[in-house]
Amino acid sequence: MIDFKMPDDRELERIQEEFSKNSWVDILTSSLEENRRSDTISLSTLYAYLTSYSGVDEALELKVRSSPHLRKLYRKIVDQTASYRLPEAMAASSGDFPVRHGSGCIIRMEASRAEPDQIYVIIEITGDVDLAPTSMFVCEEDQTCMRFEVPEIKDGIIQLIFDRQSKLVELMMNPKTEVFLK
Amino acid sequence: MITGAGASGTLTADFLSVAESCAPDGSPKYAKRPVMEWLAKVIVGSGGGANKDTPLFELCHLIHTVNCFLGKADIAKERLTFFIGVEKASPSVYRDWFLSKNALSGKVEEHITVDEKGLNLEYPDGKFSIHYGRIPFLAALHEFLCIMDQCSFYEQFNELFDTLSASDNQKCDVTFRKIQDASNSLSSSLRRYRRSNMPQAQHDEKSGKLLHFLKERAMKAAEEVAGKQGKERNEIEAERQSPQPLDVISVDDKTILGFWLTHSYLEEFRVYRAVFDNFVTLIKSLETAEVGRNIEHASVIGTDREKHEVDPDDEAASFADYGEWQSPLEVFDQEPAARVKFFKQKSERQPIELLMKYGPYARRLPLAFLRLETFGQIQAGISNDLRLKRSQGDLRDRMTCRDAATYLEIQVQLKKINEHVRQLQLAALYALRKNKHQRIQQDGNVVSLFDDPLQSEFDAARGRDFSNQIDEEELEETIGDAQRAFGSFTRAGFTEEQLEDEGHLEAFRIGAGALIEVGAQLQHFLSSISRVVRHDSLLEEKFKKDQEIFSNQFHTIYGVSP
Numbered sequence: 001m002i003d004f005k006m007p008d009d010r011e012l013e014r015i016q017e018e019f020s021k022n023s024w025v026d027i028l029t030s031s032l033e034e035n036r037r038s039d040t041i042s043l044s045t046l047y048a049y050l051t052s053y054s055g056v057d058e059a060l061e062l063k064v065r066s067s068p069h070l071r072k073l074y075r076k077i078v079d080q081t082a083s084y085r086l087p088e089a090m091a092a093s094s095g096d097f098p099v100r101h102g103s104g105c106i107i108r109m110e111a112s113r114a115e116p117d118q119i120y121v122i123i124e125i126t127g128d129v130d131l132a133p134t135s136m137f138v139c140e141e142d143q144t145c146m147r148f149e150v151p152e153i154k155d156g157i158i159q160l161i162f163d164r165q166s167k168l169v170e171l172m173m174n175p176k177t178e179v180f181l182k
Numbered sequence: 183m184i185t186g187a188g189a190s191g192t193l194t195a196d197f198l199s200v201a202e203s204c205a206p207d208g209s210p211k212y213a214k215r216p217v218m219e220w221l222a223k224v225i226v227g228s229g230g231g232a233n234k235d236t237p238l239f240e241l242c243h244l245i246h247t248v249n250c251f252l253g254k255a256d257i258a259k260e261r262l263t264f265f266i267g268v269e270k271a272s273p274s275v276y277r278d279w280f281l282s283k284n285a286l287s288g289k290v291e292e293h294i295t296v297d298e299k300g301l302n303l304e305y306p307d308g309k310f311s312i313h314y315g316r317i318p319f320l321a322a323l324h325e326f327l328c329i330m331d332q333c334s335f336y337e338q339f340n341e342l343f344d345t346l347s348a349s350d351n352q353k354c355d356v357t358f359r360k361i362q363d364a365s366n367s368l369s370s371s372l373r374r375y376r377r378s379n380m381p382q383a384q385h386d387e388k389s390g391k392l393l394h395f396l397k398e399r400a401m402k403a404a405e406e407v408a409g410k411q412g413k414e415r416n417e418i419e420a421e422r423q424s425p426q427p428l429d430v431i432s433v434d435d436k437t438i439l440g441f442w443l444t445h446s447y448l449e450e451f452r453v454y455r456a457v458f459d460n461f462v463t464l465i466k467s468l469e470t471a472e473v474g475r476n477i478e479h480a481s482v483i484g485t486d487r488e489k490h491e492v493d494p495d496d497e498a499a500s501f502a503d504y505g506e507w508q509s510p511l512e513v514f515d516q517e518p519a520a521r522v523k524f525f526k527q528k529s530e531r532q533p534i535e536l537l538m539k540y541g542p543y544a545r546r547l548p549l550a551f552l553r554l555e556t557f558g559q560i561q562a563g564i565s566n567d568l569r570l571k572r573s574q575g576d577l578r579d580r581m582t583c584r585d586a587a588t589y590l591e592i593q594v595q596l597k598k599i600n601e602h603v604r605q606l607q608l609a610a611l612y613a614l615r616k617n618k619h620q621r622i623q624q625d626g627n628v629v630s631l632f633d634d635p636l637q638s639e640f641d642a643a644r645g646r647d648f649s650n651q652i653d654e655e656e657l658e659e660t661i662g663d664a665q666r667a668f669g670s671f672t673r674a675g676f677t678e679e680q681l682e683d684e685g686h687l688e689a690f691r692i693g694a695g696a697l698i699e700v701g702a703q704l705q706h707f708l709s710s711i712s713r714v715v716r717h718d719s720l721l722e723e724k725f726k727k728d729q730e731i732f733s734n735q736f737h738t739i740y741g742v743s744p
Binding site for chain 2: 001002003004005006007011012014015016017018019020021022023024025026027028029031032037038039040041042043044045047048051067069070072073077080081
């Protein structure tokens with residue numbers, strides 16, 4: 001038998017507070033045992049996603065886009081870990097494509113001669129090709145970033161082809177966006 | 183199941199997001215036990231010992247140390263890599279990081295020393311040490327702080343963390359006081375988070391019901407005593423209102439069963455295990471309040487319970503002693519102890535999982551615990567049957583409780599495992615003693631494995647009296663037993679060759695400590711059963727009675743006619 005002195009009102013308040021805390025510990029620890037999943041993204045998961053060649057995870061990208069704080073953090077990690085940073089482009093004259101210059105890297109765009117509805121995005125690595133990127137992140141002013149996987153580098157050039165109406169072309173046409181390669 | 187909606191959902195979702203952090207091989211980055219369980223306590227403000235915010239203070243010291251090893255230009259990036267970029271949060275990963283940084287860097291601040299065990303910091307106004315074993319815990323806390331409320335504190339905390347380093351080209355001016363201030367700032371944000379995400383009301387109702395039940399029982403018991411003494415109800419009430427002897431509430435095996443029988447019509451108390459858990463939670467809370475009161479008014483030692491005198495008997499030990507109880511089995515899941523197969527999962531470990539989880543609470547409530555082991559399993563089966571929409575016939579059959587393990591069977595099984603643990607202790611003694619002798623032969627140097635002599639530790643574990651003067655003959659006999667025990671195990675980790683490996687010996691060294699705990703817990707629980715029910719036939723009788731009670735109650739709760 002375990003005996004306790006009958007609590008007075010002041011003690012009762014404290015007991016209830018303690019009971020609540022202990023119950024919360026139980027809820028949290030039992031959530032580990034049950035097959036429950038969080039609807040948020042762990043920082044480690046986000047970091048691993050952004051620093052490894054993992055392909056685009058649409059579900060994760062969607063979750064990030066729905067939270068302003070996560071968007072900001074996503075952009076911050078991309079910025080901190082990128083091999084090449086290409087800031088805002090010089091505004092192009094009408095009909096031209098903007099060109100972006102970064103340290104060791106240039107990105108330009110060209111319309112396909114064979115398929116006028118398609119646009120080439122050409123990434124030219126002018127510095128150390130050992131730092132060949134595998135992913136491209138295009139970030140808008142509101143911190144929203146989109147990730148695109150890029151093909152293998154050949155003779156210092158990475159070439160991608162997209163529809164004129166595609167999201168990437170739309171983003172690249174906007175001189176206010178920033179591009180990060182890693 | 184996805185968790186996330188509502189205030190409490192945010193807390194669980196944030197916590198689970200840390201738990202879901204993975205190493206590249208897909209295994210969890212942070213150990214479920216003890217790291218995540220510790221984190222749960224810290225988050226809600228019930229961990230950290232005397233001061234619940236101590237872990238935040240430790241974290242600030244760690245961040246300061248990490249900052250000192252990083253290039254000032256990229257401090258935020260590199261700090262993020264240190265905490266978030268590591269593959270698995272284990273002491274060895276962090277030890278290697280600090281040792282290699284220390285070896286490479288000539289720029290480390292003079293006030294920090296790094297050794298094989300951990301980090302030592304000497305500020306102008308104070309000292310602090312951090313062991314590598316603590317860093318996985320602090321890394322999990324760091325990740326939680328960064329992610330909480332969808333990373334809304336991330337920027338603010340990182341700006342604060344940046345201040346815990348020297349300004350560019352300046353000598354480090356971080357003081358103990360500055361660390362305290364940073365820790366207070368974190369603490370204040372965490373308090374705000376708790377207020378928004380840990381609603382108390384839902385638990386107040388539950389604890390209110392439990393306390394009301396205990397008070398009613400106390401009143402009833404008082405009435406019975408008073409009835410014998412010829413007192414009227416109003417006299418008893420008057421006595422209860424004053425701080426007099428009747429102001430005592432008690433929790434025992436009967437209380438828990440009684441509460442379940444009268445409250446299982448309510449959803450939150452339908453499951454016996456939930457009721458048992460709630461009482462354990464209440465006991466912990468009452469104990470905390472009692473500790474607070476005892477600090478204000480020290481109790482008088484004596485045997486008059488009605489005058490609230492404290493009997494300094496071992497069995498009346500304060501539950502505060504068990505405040506931080508953790509299952510010793512957790513040790514066997516982690517490196518290095520995980521290298522040795524101390525327990526077979528199904529036959530040697532699973533039957534004692536719950537006993538080790540509840541530890542001293544199971545020991546103080548032995549019958550309530552046996553009911554949990556036996557009929558708790560049956561009720562879990564019923565819930566499963568209902569979930570899978572099994573037939574009424576199957577349900578009816580399960581509700582007879584005829585498949586329940588009897589208390590005697592459980593007792594026999596625990597005795598068997600207790601003997602297995604004793605053999606493991608002997609085997610560990612052999613492994614460690616052999617290594618000790620090898621070391622003496624190799625370099626004439628004795629490395630102390632425990633604070634006390636090895637033999638004494640194990641004698642203590644086995645419940646023998648021991649002294650520094652060990653009987654030579656008895657020692658020889660024990661060593662012989664130890665060697666035989668070691669040789670009798672034909673499972674992973676029990677070969678002579680493996681004992682040559684230092685990492686393997688560490689597994690025995692760590693495992694030995696946990697085995698002492700497991701053995702003591704088994705021994706205490708078996709003694710508790712014997713104290714409550716003095717003869718096996720009475721234990722069998724008790725089981726039969728409980729079988730009928732539980733069977734009837736299951737039929738009532740789930741609306742199935744017998």
